[in-house]
Amino acid sequence: MRKIDLTNFQVATSETARDINRRIVLNLIRTHQPISRADLARYSGLQRSTVSVIAEQLINERWITEGANGHSLRGRRPRFLHLNKERAGIIGINIRPAQTTLAFADLDARFLAQESFATTQDPKHFVVELIPRIQNLIRARPEITCEGIGVSLPGRVDLGTKRLVFAPNLGWSDVDLKTPIEKATGLPVELENAANSCALAEIWFGRHAEGVRNLLAVTVSEGIGCGLILNHQLLQGSTGMAGEFGHVALVENGLECRCGNRGCWEVYASNSAAARYYTESTSRPWKSTKGSRRAARNVRFEDLLRLNQQGDAKARQAVNRMAQQIGRGIALLITGLAPDVIVVIGEITRAWPQVGPIIAESVKRNSFTRAETRIVPSDPSSQPRLRGTIALVLQKHFGAPSVA
Amino acid sequence: MRKIDLTNFQVATSETARDINRRIVLNLIRTHQPISRADLARYSGLQRSTVSVIAEQLINERWITEGANGHSLRGRRPRFLHLNKERAGIIGINIRPAQTTLAFADLDARFLAQESFATTQDPKHFVVELIPRIQNLIRARPEITCEGIGVSLPGRVDLGTKRLVFAPNLGWSDVDLKTPIEKATGLPVELENAANSCALAEIWFGRHAEGVRNLLAVTVSEGIGCGLILNHQLLQGSTGMAGEFGHVALVENGLECRCGNRGCWEVYASNSAAARYYTESTSRPWKSTKGSRRAARNVRFEDLLRLNQQGDAKARQAVNRMAQQIGRGIALLITGLAPDVIVVIGEITRAWPQVGPIIAESVKRNSFTRAETRIVPSDPSSQPRLRGTIALVLQKHFGAPSVA
DNA sequence: CCTATTTAGTTCGCGGCCCGAACTAATATC
């Protein structure tokens, strides 16, 4: 049960009940479409009459449309309702160090168009390049009015100012991306950390998501990020900094991390860590001077995975060691947060038949295993980083009403 | 923004608005009493007419009473409203390994009566001893009708079955405390882990709590517990197991913990850890056979704190080392969850002027310090473990309405 | 072919709720 925040609450008006029920109906349609009014009444517990009025309102506002008639064994045929995909389009933007992907999505979170370009070093330059691409994407679908723009970033956004505080992998810090894009497009822009985006994508569009109360998204790439959905809600933390479990120290006085501390989880369990493991195992000891190591460290994780696939023993060892370390961190998360599901995201999931059991074993060994947490790989084809940006914008209409 | 859980939601009826506004008004009265209807209207944003109706209803249901007239510089004097302390009494029970405390509290969470007895080994025996004491406490205040019973435990309660799953320090496992007490008293019983109780106490009754969205309660005693309030809500986790950060591994292949794993935080930062540090530093190396160590380990933490107070260098070192380790764990919590406040609870807070700075320093050194988290000691006189049980029961009336 | 049955969806009056304007009550200032 939540405590009412008396510094920031909302009283109920005569329209509050409708707002609540409307959102419930809209979500039932989203997840069960096509669905009849009668079934909506059954699922929601509302009266058929109430459902009819709400449906009429939603139709008038173009959120839903009436489709074909359904079939029933007896009696009048139901009239199916479904989301009006043309009601709202969303621009999703996934910024990654190497490239940025833009997509135009419909209300079903399906991507109607998608394009990528190389992420430029300078953020100002980046914005200049980004804006016309957004505008083209919007213009290409004049029949769908765009509702907003969601952006997923490998960095941290301040909750209050909405400025990008820092993004080490991009080399950006204290950048205002929101204002220029909003000014240029006239659309609301929502920024969010990539791991948080993934968590939102999984809870809103994932397969294992309905009814799940606590879900963690662990993104494993050059670093490790963690998006936390707790009590059906994204945890952002006091300044928007929640989820930096990748920088939790798992090794006392361990290797130095780019964050300045030592022994961080991501130093041992990220793609870069696996690359380091591999390099260390292959570089001959007498050659392991600082210089040669540096060079050798540049094994791309892609290549490492391919070697692993091809049966290279040292690659396999490196990947397994990485998996074992991923498990250590996940064990920590399970011990502390006892979520229902942990979704692992990243290239490593391509080797899931191999690493899944190792992670599970490591989790079992390192945790206080009373919680029953499922650990599942995300489907990379679902593009969670990008899809989460859709949720970011849709939350406004489909999220729970803010009440009390 | 929360996602609506379509497997478990509640539609709005015509009374929903009243329920929401009533709870808001009741909470405003609780925290601002005495307060006039006019001020309630100002604080809440509701119309004066609406506030009057709600107040009338609350008076009829005996939740509040009209008190003296207030003063204003001009115009009619306001009629003050305040909680009717006699409306509801709550029995709070704090079970600890050595002793159990019962209290009878009023709506202001003030303890009107309190008593303790030695906790018995056998849970069945314990219940037999507990029940008449509860009944006496209720009978002693016939003018106050008791609303419910809250119980705080050094163990874990299953969310579904409400059974005590295990409590290592009590030596109990799989016990049903709820049913027998409910049967004997006819009152609803709410069980909760001690650290969670503390977290609830701090967010509902703490000084630093209004407007705080994320608060962690870290209880340091023989072990370490952690209660998490995130987004104004207690995190219970999938099976009620959330918060076992005390059993997160901070040292790889570290010392064995009673949980079966190695290197857990509480092995290094609990009262027992400090006792061990002290013993290790005082026992002469040639005498450190297994037997003598065992014996020496039984330094009570109370005594250690007293020695520390008296200026004993080795005691001081042990306490400082403990503080430093507490900081390491707190650093992890801050890095991962970025709460607004962390409240530390336990005997160690008596030495706060000494340990506070050491904890702060350790946190700074071990965390990714972008979150601005206040670390504060709890006031032991507020009896957080016990007071949290009051919140447990009061939540039903004062918590946010469950909607959508 | 016609009737009874069943299911879908609509209409409408009722009561609950909040709003806001108008009104009463009480007090201080001049």
Next chain:
DNA sequence: GATATTAGTTCGGGCCGCGAACTAAATAGG
């Protein structure tokens, strides 16, 4: 004692969900 000011109440209007009654449309069976 008139005026201004603040507290609190009354009442009509509009929104909302409920539920009974009603219309619409289809099937089963004689």
